[in-house]
Amino acid sequence: MKKILFICILFYSFSLYAQNINDVIAHKEMGPPPPPGPGDVNGQPAKDKIFYEVDKKITFDTKNLSDSFDHSIIDQKHKPTENTFIVSFVSEVHKDISDLKIETGKNQEIITGLKRMLLHYRFYPATVNGWFVRSYCKLKFIFDYDNNSIKIIVL
Numbered sequence: 001m002k003k004i005l006f007i008c009i010l011f012y013s014f015s016l017y018a019q020n021i022n023d024v025i026a027h028k029e030m031g032p033p034p035p036p037g038p039g040d041v042n043g044q045p046a047k048d049k050i051f052y053e054v055d056k057k058i059t060f061d062t063k064n065l066s067d068s069f070d071h072s073i074i075d076q077k078h079k080p081t082e083n084t085f086i087v088s089f090v091s092e093v094h095k096d097i098s099d100l101k102i103e104t105g106k107n108q109e110i111i112t113g114l115k116r117m118l119l120h121y122r123f124y125p126a127t128v129n130g131w132f133v134r135s136y137c138k139l140k141f142i143f144d145y146d147n148n149s150i151k152i153i154v155l
Contacts, residue, residue, distance in 0.1 A: 045128045050090055051135045054126040057154060058091045058137055066150035069117050073109050074145060080107045083143040085114060086155070093132045095122040103138075114141065 045051070074080065085105035089097040097118060102111050126135035138155040 045131055045133050047093075049134065051126065051128055051133045054128050054133060054135050055130075056127045058126050058135060059124040060121065062152045065117070065121055066152055068121060069150055070113055071148040073113050074148075076145075079145040080110065080143075082107060083145065085110065085141045085143075086138065087114060087118065087141065088136065088138045089118065091123050091125055091135050091137050093125050093134060095125060097121075097123065097137075110143070 086103040088103055089100040125132040140153040140155055142151040
């Protein structure tokens, strides 16, 4: 019984050692892995870079986004005089946004509503070489206070 156990352990240790040798040989044949850095040999863009020019811009359902705005924050008796707001942000790879800035518009109630709406919405990210990337985005919101609707333009 001891002889059989000894032979099994010996056989098992040789098979493990042979697998490790094969991995080492394959690694030497392929060469060392590429050094870490921005992008890689397969054309993957740098992860932290913000792209201003992309192959495909962010995509989203404009109707769904405009319907998600809470129009009840607008006082129907005293409608705001300004109806155009320009917003810029960075669209992240995982459908979130960051660095949200209101570039045009002063009505604080609408700005708060826009921020709330945009921070809760999930945008489909932009792509470069088929890879999702962080990208700079600018949207123009044109409010129609009489019809409680918003027209959204990607700038």
